[in-house]
Amino acid sequence: MLETIVIKAIAVPWFLSYVIKRNGITREAEPYLPNFVSLIIVTLIIVITIVLSSAIDDVNLNKTYFVVALSTLFTGLYLIVSRKKIITHIIGYIVIENGVFILSLAVGNEMPVMVNLGIILDIFAGVLLLGVFFNKIGDVLKDPEATVFKNLKD
């Protein structure tokens, strides 16, 4: 648990705030859809996961955690597809990660310690890498509000 707290609650937020400050990113989220529609969609996601999980009958599963985990996961995916800014995509990815973490609590699985450590390190490396490349994007584009790439295509 300690490694999770250190990585997820201290290292990742600190690093992200560093990235945001360095690139001078403001609060506007620039969604493709209005915020009200997003609110409705996320609510729908939660309702659907509650309905879905009530259909599952399993003693090994903690239902409350499971609903939270699945809805967080899909909310993260929704965040990624509905926002233009790249930094929001990273945050969407972290939301998904958190959903997955709660899911691991829901199924209450015990991975070997070494594997657990590897997994948490990999997640951290993923975020780190995304952040480093994000900094590069800010440097190259000279545009703190870096939005989506549209160059590579067929």
Add this chain to the structure above:
Amino acid sequence: MIAIFLAATAFITLGLMLNKNTFVNYSLVLVYLALLWGFIFLQYRQLNVLQYDFFRTDSLAILILFAMGVVSIPAFFHGYRYIYTRKEPPRSRGFFFGAMVALLSASAMVYMSNHIAATWVFVEITTISASVLVYHHRNIKALEGVWKYVFISTISITFVYVGILFLSLSLKHAGVTDLSFDSLYANVNNLNPFWLKLSFLFIFTGFTVKLGLVPMYTAGIDAKDKAPAPAGALLSSVIVNVGFVTIYRVYSVVARTPLQHWANTIIIISAVLSIFVATVYMTRIKNIKRMFAYSSIEHAGLIMLGLAAGGIGVYAAILHVFLHTFVKPALFFQYNQIYRVYQSKSIYDMGQYFKYNKYGAIALLLAFFSATAMPPSGLFISEFLIFQSLFEAQHFLILIFVLILLTIVIYGFGSNVFKLLFTPPVNFDESTVPRVYPWESFSQYILLALAVYFAYFPPELFVNLLQDAVRLIPVN
């Protein structure tokens, strides 16, 4: 032994990234190649022995490891040519070779992994090391490619993790928590089917990013396009194999349950869509490097069709993966020399390659025949067997549809390659064409010849290993 190998890999990677001396750099690369081959040989001596609880080199692993070892030699050689001809600074050379070393070692660990969580960890390491290779040029387009690659890969790997969690839930019904493949095989009758289904969906979707199938194939295309061609060769052989081995192992668990038929349907849908996407793009694509990348998508689709059709198809799928590991890099290795002649990726700027580099042109022509599986090529055997298995499994409509698509692929691929080889280029300044040496195409001939050799004159040992690997999937 694995610990020594990983420690040596870490040491060599760090040495390459930190040391700027040319002699030390290339010595380290040579030491790594020797280490890799020694490791593969020792692993062969330890076939099917459980090592460090997480790893076991079975027949499938040793076959793929061998193919990786063969491809790694020309990959480093062409990497050297690439750095040398472009006169790249020591720093970028160190990162390039260091990332290649890390990528190869992490892939080797994935092949040998006997525990799905260990597989997960090392697959993520392949993503990280591949991102360094994709970002080699450090310009805005490379940045776009690497961003998409890392982002889609990390999302996919998260999907796999969700799948592993569901798998552990499914295993709990058997009263076991050990997620090694041995334990999964042993408890296969007690797995909860509902969670196993969900688990397979998530794990399959996640690993398609490595194999290059619909839905996650897009990341790989951009990566192979922006990475230097020797790295692109590894991405379309070693990394494709990472995807195949992982999916194969998870499928081998599902295939022992009544869910096999359902899993086959999922795989066939994904495979046919992949071939369809590859066909659509290959007929209209003008960037020759991306065309090679789409050709990998098509082959990945064929491999999965063989796997899903069952019977002889499983054998054919592994054979196809093995031969594809030789054929596709040959195209990518040749690409660099094409680029040096025309200084462009677009087919519009190319032509009459025979005039500028005769040996390279012949290598390219042979590689084209090999990649489209025309009879002298090794892939012809495996593709033929895949079609036979589809026929035997009575997937006639799929068979006809795929055959039509493949014909279109050959047309699209062929029209571009023949334009490159024979049609005179427009507005091309011949005076700037650098000298391309014939020996730079030598490794491509060897690779293509190896593909023919293993397909038409397979050594007995090779066939035995292949049949042993097929036995992971039960016959029903």
